[in-house]
Amino acid sequence: xxxxxxxxxxxxxxxxxxxxxxxxxxxxxxxxxAIGQQGCDMRLAxxxxxxxxxQEPLVxxxxxxxxxxxxxxxxxxxxxxxxxxxxxxxxxxxxALCKIEEWDHLTAHIQYGAGYPKIPLWNEVPFFKPQKKIVxxxxxxxxxxxxxxxxxxxxxxxxxxxxxxxxxELVIEQIKASKLRGRGGAGFLTGIKWxxxxxxxxxxxxxxxxxDEGDPGAYMNRNEIESDPHALLEGMIIGGxxxxxxxxxxxxxxxxxxxxxxxxxxxxxxRQSGLLGDNVMGRGFRFDIRLVEGAGAxxxxxxxxxxxxxxxFAGRPRPRxxxxxxxxxxxxxxxxxxxxxxxxxxxxVSKGPAWFSETGSAKSAGTKVFSLVGKVANTGLVEMxxxxxxxxxxxxxxEGGSDGxxxxxxxxxxxxxxxxxxxxxxxxxxxxxxxxxxSIMGSGGIVVMDEDNCMVDxxxxxxxxxxxxxxxxxxxxxxxxxxxxRLLNAFTRGKAGETALEQLxxxxxxxxxxxxxxxxxxxxxxxxxxxxxxxxxxxxHIRAKRCRAGVCxxxxxxxxxxxxxxxxxxxxxxxxxxxGRLEEAFEAVVLDNPLPASTGRVxxxxxxxxxxxxxxxSAVNMRDVHRHIADAIFESDRFDALADRIAARRLPSTDRxxxxxxxxxxxxxxxxxxxxxxxxxTVYESNAEPGGMLRYAIPEYxxxxxxxxxxxxxxxxxxxxxxCGVTIGTDI
Amino acid sequence: xxxVNPQPILVTGEQAFIxxxxxxxxxxxxxxxxxxxxxxxxxxxxxxxxxxxxxxxxRMDLPLAQIYSVATFYALFNLEPQGDHTICICRGTACHTRxxxxxxxxxxxxxxxxxxxxxxxxxxxxxxxxxxxxxxxxACFGQCALAPVVEVDHAILGHVNEQALHRELENLDEGxx
Numbered sequence: 001x002x003x004x005x006x007x008x009x010x011x012x013x014x015x016x017x018x019x020x021x022x023x024x025x026x027x028x029x030x031x032x033x034a035i036g037q038q039g040c041d042m043r044l045a046x047x048x049x050x051x052x053x054x055q056e057p058l059v060x061x062x063x064x065x066x067x068x069x070x071x072x073x074x075x076x077x078x079x080x081x082x083x084x085x086x087x088x089x090x091x092x093x094x095x096a097l098c099k100i101e102e103w104d105h106l107t108a109h110i111q112y113g114a115g116y117p118k119i120p121l122w123n124e125v126p127f128f129k130p131q132k133k134i135v136x137x138x139x140x141x142x143x144x145x146x147x148x149x150x151x152x153x154x155x156x157x158x159x160x161x162x163x164x165x166x167x168x169e170l171v172i173e174q175i176k177a178s179k180l181r182g183r184g185g186a187g188f189l190t191g192i193k194w195x196x197x198x199x200x201x202x203x204x205x206x207x208x209x210x211x212d213e214g215d216p217g218a219y220m221n222r223n224e225i226e227s228d229p230h231a232l233l234e235g236m237i238i239g240g241x242x243x244x245x246x247x248x249x250x251x252x253x254x255x256x257x258x259x260x261x262x263x264x265x266x267x268x269x270x271r272q273s274g275l276l277g278d279n280v281m282g283r284g285f286r287f288d289i290r291l292v293e294g295a296g297a298x299x300x301x302x303x304x305x306x307x308x309x310x311x312x313f314a315g316r317p318r319p320r321x322x323x324x325x326x327x328x329x330x331x332x333x334x335x336x337x338x339x340x341x342x343x344x345x346x347x348x349v350s351k352g353p354a355w356f357s358e359t360g361s362a363k364s365a366g367t368k369v370f371s372l373v374g375k376v377a378n379t380g381l382v383e384m385x386x387x388x389x390x391x392x393x394x395x396x397x398x399e400g401g402s403d404g405x406x407x408x409x410x411x412x413x414x415x416x417x418x419x420x421x422x423x424x425x426x427x428x429x430x431x432x433x434x435x436x437x438x439s440i441m442g443s444g445g446i447v448v449m450d451e452d453n454c455m456v457d458x459x460x461x462x463x464x465x466x467x468x469x470x471x472x473x474x475x476x477x478x479x480x481x482x483x484x485x486r487l488l489n490a491f492t493r494g495k496a497g498e499t500a501l502e503q504l505x506x507x508x509x510x511x512x513x514x515x516x517x518x519x520x521x522x523x524x525x526x527x528x529x530x531x532x533x534x535x536x537x538x539x540x541h542i543r544a545k546r547c548r549a550g551v552c553x554x555x556x557x558x559x560x561x562x563x564x565x566x567x568x569x570x571x572x573x574x575x576x577x578x579x580g581r582l583e584e585a586f587e588a589v590v591l592d593n594p595l596p597a598s599t600g601r602v603x604x605x606x607x608x609x610x611x612x613x614x615x616x617x618s619a620v621n622m623r624d625v626h627r628h629i630a631d632a633i634f635e636s637d638r639f640d641a642l643a644d645r646i647a648a649r650r651l652p653s654t655d656r657x658x659x660x661x662x663x664x665x666x667x668x669x670x671x672x673x674x675x676x677x678x679x680x681x682t683v684y685e686s687n688a689e690p691g692g693m694l695r696y697a698i699p700e701y702x703x704x705x706x707x708x709x710x711x712x713x714x715x716x717x718x719x720x721x722x723x724c725g726v727t728i729g730t731d732i
Numbered sequence: 733x734x735x736v737n738p739q740p741i742l743v744t745g746e747q748a749f750i751x752x753x754x755x756x757x758x759x760x761x762x763x764x765x766x767x768x769x770x771x772x773x774x775x776x777x778x779x780x781x782x783x784x785x786x787x788x789x790x791r792m793d794l795p796l797a798q799i800y801s802v803a804t805f806y807a808l809f810n811l812e813p814q815g816d817h818t819i820c821i822c823r824g825t826a827c828h829t830r831x832x833x834x835x836x837x838x839x840x841x842x843x844x845x846x847x848x849x850x851x852x853x854x855x856x857x858x859x860x861x862x863x864x865x866x867x868x869x870x871a872c873f874g875q876c877a878l879a880p881v882v883e884v885d886h887a888i889l890g891h892v893n894e895q896a897l898h899r900e901l902e903n904l905d906e907g908x909x
Contacts, residue, residue, distance in 0.1 A: 021878050021888040053877030112894065192804030206761070216824030218872030249761050254769060254808055255873055257886075294768055296807035298871055312764035313798065314805035329761055373826040373876035380877055411825060445876075447825045461828050471805075612834075616895045 002153050004110065004142065007064050014058040014140055016049030016226045016337035017258045018219075024057035030079035040083065045149075046390040049226020050126055050140030055097060055378040058140065061504070063089055065113045068141075070122070073663040076490040082395055085171045089114060098122040106137050106347040107154025126399055127378045130392050132359060134367045134382045135343040145271040146264050150230040156275060158349035159234050159241075163283040166283050167240040168324035170350065172198060178353035179365040184210055184301070184338030184517070185413065187364070187431040190480035192334060196325040197243045200333035204243040207236055208329070208336040210306060211252040211259070215414030216300035216465065223381055225252070227257040228343075234287060235342030237280060238349065238352055240287040241485040249291040251306055254296065258464035265290055298415070302337045302517050305471065316471045317517035320493045334529065342368060361387030364430035365459065374411075374448040375402045384429070391425040393446060398717025401450050408535070410448045413442025415462045415469075416522030417531030419455060438529040441521065452610070454551035455534035456541050460488040462526035466519065475522030480511035484527060492552040494545035501538050505531050559610035560622060566599075568592040570607065570622055577629060583642055586633040590646060594672040594715060595665055597634055597707045598694050634710040643717040650718065652680035659684060661728050666694020668714065668715055676716040683720060686727040741831030742787055749774055751785070764792065764802055768809060773907050777813035807857075807871075815866035817858045817904050819884050825878040835880060838894045839867055842901060863902075 004010075013028040015017070016622045055072035061082065062068040070092045071082070078095060087090040099119045103110045122128050125544050133139075134610050142149040150156070155678035162171055197205065211233065213221040226231060236248045254261050267289055270276045278286050297315045299305045305315040307329050328334020335689030344366060348356050357365040362385035373379050376398040384393065394400070394407055401407045409419045412429070418439030420427060427433055435443050449458065467481040487504050490496040508531070515521045531538060540546050547555040547562070556562035560570040569592055576585035603623045610617035633639055656679050660667045663685035671681045689695055691708040716722060726732060742750075753770045757763040767788060772780050775873045780803055787797040803859055821827075821836045840846065845858055857868040875881045878890025885901055 015890065018875055018890075020876055021881070021890045055875075063777065138756060151903065213874065216828075216872035217826050217876055219872070219876055222874040247761075251762070253874075255870060290760060290762075292765060294806075295765050295769060295809060296871070297805060309763040309765065310763075312802065314801045371876055373879065374829045416781060428825055445825065447876075449829055453829050456861075458829075461825070469871070612894075616893070 003043070003045075003110070003146065003149050005062075005064075006043045009040075009064070011042060011064045012045045012047035012088070012141070012143070014049050014056065014060075015046040016222075016223055017256070018053050018704060019060050020258070020488060021622060022056040027057050027059065027074050027079060030076045032084070033077055034083055036306075037471035038083070040087065041088065042083075043360055045143040046145060047252070047509040048139045049223050049381070050145050051136060051223070051383075052097070052378070054378050054379075056095070058596065060140070060468040061086060061091060062112060063091070063224045065724045066091075066115050067119075068098045068102045068103075069093040069116065070097045078461065091119070093107050093118060098125045098128070100141075102634075103139075103141065104137070105153040105349050106134065107157055110153065111420045127380065129396055130396055131383050132367050132385050133383050134347055134356075134359070135224065135369050135408060136227070136269045136381070137339055137347070138231060139223065141318060142226050142228070144229055145265060148264070150228070154350070155230055155346075156234055156637070158282060159275070160344035161187075162238050162241060162349060163170075163281050163285065168244075171238065171242045172430075174343070174348060178344075178348045178356040179363075180341065180348060180356065180366065181343050181431065182338055183340035183344070183368060183444075185416065185440055187441070190341055191338070193325065193605070194239065194243055197245075197335040198331040200325055201582060202333050204332050205328075205352045206329045206332055207240050207243065207245045207248040207335040208306065208310075209236055209248065209250040209339055209342055210301060210303070210336050211250055211256075212301045212306060213253060213256075213295045213339070213341045213443060214469075215416075215445050215538045216232060216302045216370050216413055217373060217411070217445040217447045218369055219589070220381055221699060222259050222342060222445055224257045224339055224369070225256070225263050225384070228258075229259075229263045230270065231346060231376065232263070232339060232342050233266055233275070234268050235345035235550075236289060237275065237287055238345050239335065239337070239342065241280070241285055245290070245335070246286050247308065248603060250289060250295055250330075251300070251310065252291060254293040258544050260291060260293060260446060267291065277462040286565075289394055295314065296568045297471075298305040298465075299471045299519050300711075302519055303515065306336065307334065312324045314471070316473045317519070325404065333498075340444075359385045359679055361385075361428060363432055368444050370429075370444040370446050372446050372448070374446075375405070375407065375450040375453070376400070376448040377402050377404075387428045389425065390420065390427050390429055393429070394425060394448060398448065401448065405450050407448055408451055408453065409455065411447040411449065411458065411526070413440040414445045415465050416440055416518070416525055417442045417445075418525045419449075419458060419533060420529070421533045423548045424533075438532060440525065451638075452549050452551070454547050454549035455485070455530045455537045456491050457501040458487065459486070460492055463488055463523070470519065470523070470559055474514075474516040476511050476514040476518060477516070477523065479508055480515075481520075481523060483507055483510070484524070491541045492547070493554040494541065494552075498541050498542060501531065501535075518604065519616070559612060560607035561609045563606045564622075565606070566593050568622075568626070573629065574620075574625065577625065582629065583638060583645075584630050586642060587646060589629050590714070593626070594669050595694075596626045597711055598632035598665070598703060599623070600630055600692075601703050601707065624667060634707075639710075639714075643714055646714075647718055653680070654678040656680065657682070662686075662692060663690035663712075663722055663724070667692065668712065671720045671722075672715050672718055675715075675720050683722045684726045684728055684732065685722060685724045688724055690722050690724060742783055746774075748782070750787060751757075751791065751866070753843065754788070758792070764794065764899070766798070767792070768799075768803060772809060778818075779810040782811075806842065812855065813863065816864050817820050817885055818866045818868065818877065819882065819901075820868050820870050822873045822875070822878060822879070822881040822883070824874075824879070825882075826876035827881055829877040832880040835867065835882065835892060835897055838897060839901075843867055858909045 059071045096119045180190045220258045288460045300309045300315040302319040309315040324334040360366045369383045461726045467485045472478045508528045512524045550559045550562035573588040605623040608619040658679045660683040663683045672683045685717040757766045789799045859866040882892045
């Protein structure tokens with residue numbers, strides 16, 4: 001306890017991989033060096049991640065007797081200032097995100113102290129307010145490298161209780177009563193699974209923790225292991241005792257080197273403390289845990305494939321039954337649970353099943369950790385009671401789309417899940433409701449998408465993923481996904497026919513219904529849900545050959561052209577301008593947009609948001625560019641010659657007369673193009689001058705009438721007759 | 733596997749390392765994966781030559797076909813030498829929605845690989861002919877809040893744009909001089 005609440009200042013630096021990627025290591029070394037050089041009386045500890053990834057690196061500071069304060073976006077250059085403040089017994093309030101006065105670790109309760117009225121409490125911050133931390137109870141507060149800190153917050157006490165009570169049946173009853181369900185995605189009741197396993201009679205039984213978190217977009221397991229590895233071990237040791245297993249295996253992705261490192265260290269510490277080995281806690285129970293690194297195969301998240309992988313084979317699934325609880329690793333009874341399931345065990349044992357099932361919905365008890373990522377303002381790991389509506393995730397915790405842009409859809413459950421449109425954000429997030437919408441909760445990834453994301457491309461992305469991760473064993477999955485990918489490629493290239501959508505839908509159902517394992521059975525979910533909820537986007541790709549989001553590159557000339565309401569050929573006039581061919585640039589502009597000088601003053605230039613140049617420095621403002629081109633010609637003596645040149649593009653006369661009602665921007669543009677097609681056009685306008693809203697609604701200082709007159713002149717030069725002061729129905 | 737040598741030719745140090753690794757893992761669940769991972773990591777060019785696979789098969793008393801099956805099934809294992817520098821682009825969902833495909837295309841151009849593979853798939857692992865750079869993709873690094881993410885020689889870079897990537901390449905190139 002003296003380590004957590006020392007009688008001197010304590011500084012904790014959030015050192016998960018994501019913190020490290022944001023510069024936490026530099027910050028930690030900065031603190032270590034400064035403290036070493038100046039000989040400050042402080043305790044410095046690396047801690048795990050508190051979950052608010054968008055505000056990393058997070059640093060927590062506590063002065064004796066005071067609340068713990070979490071500082072956000074701490075840079076190495078802030079270190080000296082923080083240390084100065086701490087030495088003067090102050091908190092650098094400018095950097096403060098929130099404070100914690102007391103914390104319920106569930107297995108222990110910590111009182112930090114009260115104070116700092118100006119800093120909000122952690123659960124007053126919108127990002128944390130709806131959250132409830134059960135799985136992440138210790139994350140970001142204790143050092144993952146130090147077993148003593150875990151023990152200080154009540155760690156391993158649940159294990160002790162289980163071993164002292166020596167009543168494994170009771171523990172299983174508790175887990176059953178808590179209604180805890182597997183957190184890997186399928187949501188099978190954990191207590192029932194444990195009971196099967198306990199009843200299986202065999203000389204050797206295995207426990208496996210599935211930490212092969214392959215779902216792109218989900219990283220809660222990485223963070224849990226990196227921040228609080230001992231809680232995983234405690235859950236597994238309890239499971240080992242209850243299910244009479246002697247060996248536990250944690251199958252971790254090799255892509256998570258820090259998690260592997262910290263877990264290995266935790267296992268070593270647990271062995272030294274007698275929590276693993278031949279005689280756990282001196283109670284005559286033998287159990288050990290080893291770590292195996294997966295080698296980058298998504299399908300190994302499927303339990304039978306994972307077992308094949310551990311046995312030294314390629315990770316190809318086997319048909320079930322027999323279930324692993326009957327015949328698993330090396331033919332022995334085997335229990336496989338997801339990382340997060342194991343994290344729930346100790347709190348259930350400590351606080352009882354009734355307490356656990358208070359949280360969450362009727363059928364889905366407890367909480368789940370979700371990774372809220374993509375186009376959302378607040379990204380991070382959030383632990384929410386099950387049954388919380390999606391809109392709470394997106395708009396309360398996430399505080400809406402990134403850059404304040406509207407959210408279009410969310411994708412839940414990774415490649416096995418589906419897309420849910422914005423209209424359905426009232427949906428409570430639990431196992432059953434998501435399944436009804438064709439999605440799944442899966443490992444808990446929530447990827448937010450906005451108007452820049454093409455749903456056809458999203459479907460293609462996931463099918464491409466499962467296509468390359470399919471193990472190739474069963475035909476529906478192997479061939480079906482390949483065919484689906486080809487069809488989707490045709491969509492993104494504008495080459496899909498009218499029947500393609502039905503074909504895709506049928507193919508998806510076939511793969512879902514006929515595949516051998518979970519990968520194939522769920523792989524079409526992203527496809528089927530996007531077809532169900534975003535059918536219009538698919539139809540746009542077929543009929544209009546248009547990708548509104550501008551993602552499918554073959555359907556768009558360039559992102560700016562695609563986002564322009566007029567589809568101006570931006571690359572063409574930009575290149576002409578760059579080569580000094582101003583007159584040709586003007587022609588190119590006018591043919592796409594007969595009112596270039598007016599729009600050059602009043603356009604909202606949506607193309608800015610899509611400008612590729614933004615990834616280098618800032619967007620090129622196309623409004624200014626075509627305004628420059630138009631002004632340069634309109635105000636020069638070349639206007640006459642150019643107007644003639646454009647007029648010469650008129651097709652031979654059709655001898656047809658067309659009347660256009662109203663000389664607003666639409667009427668003028670229509671007249672211009674009709675004249676180019678060879679028709680004889682007359683525009684009738686009730687006002688005294690042409691221009692419509694451009695002329696009468698936009699003030700002079702924003703759009704001078706002289707500019708409109710120039711453009712009207714150009715349209716007249718096409719042979720268009722404009723009669724003003726004529727009201728249709730009254731005068732004619 | 734086209735090697736015809738009845739006795740695989742390995743450097744003595746290499747053999748000793750493989751022997752030690754096998755000894756440490758033998759008989760445990762996940763032994764083969766562990767051995768292949770360690771041996772590949774130990775190789776200066778981060779790959780598993782045919783001779784190594786044969787030697788492991790012999791020492792672990794496993795059919796070579798099984799080892800070859802495993803080495804080709806998992807994305808982590810390389811059967812070709814890797815470049816001096818490895819750039820790994822995350823193709824996870826969050827990175828995808830934040831533009832990682834553009835980064836991949838940019839790198840393909842900069843390093844002189846064809847812009848699109850034939851089947852339109854993004855998953856790849858390629859090395860420049862001069863052996864300087866390897867370009868690969870990963871399903872997800874689990875760094876989604878930092879999307880788009882690129883890993884350069886095992887260091888994670890977050891919120892990467894094309895310019896940052898270009899600078900990173902230049903830095904690596906300067907390192908050569």
